[in-house]
Amino acid sequence: MKPFDYVILRAAPRIQRGEFINVGAVLYCRALDYLGAGWDVDPDRLRALDPAVDVDVVCASLEQVRAICAGDPAGGPAAATKIGERFRWLAAPRSTVVHPGPIHSGLTDDPAADLERLLDSFVR
Template structure:
């Protein structure tokens, strides 16, 4: 039997018009301390986003999501050395177009597969 690893995750939301409090889920960040795992998966459905906000700058959204990917890898700003610090920074509330939802947790034997499952469940 595979060893079960605890993990935490946040769903990333595109909040194109914060004053309306409307959002579309666009990604998931998953962190497992024991699994030494931190990664993001995202999927941008431009048609769905444009229905919410026709003027949304989709390339800027893509750049923001790529910045999340870079932060997971310890690249770019801010420079945080541990995976836990990076997850803490990525899961902190912010008022930008890409916002993390609440932190949730679970257990898995395969964090990468769980990330893909969560993406399909919450975004796909």
């Protein structure tokens, strides 16, 4: 088993209210050279927090996170950095509609499967 770190991604359509729903996860396992992200947005739950939220913007932000994890140039300059730097950049606190929760840790032999488990447990 190898250690990993993860953050749950939260959508807060009205950041000043402090209300959010979990919409994704980012998992980083240095020992297995793995950085992955997944997301699942329920538009109705998101609109319950703010009926005027632009769901497409939230989804685009989450796709940006996935591109950064994959090292895809569509992720911008952050996607070109080393894998550990990408995770730290994604896990850094920020006041945006989509932002990370605290960093948590675990053990894995299959980080992709554990990413799906996190999505099932905390997002879906």
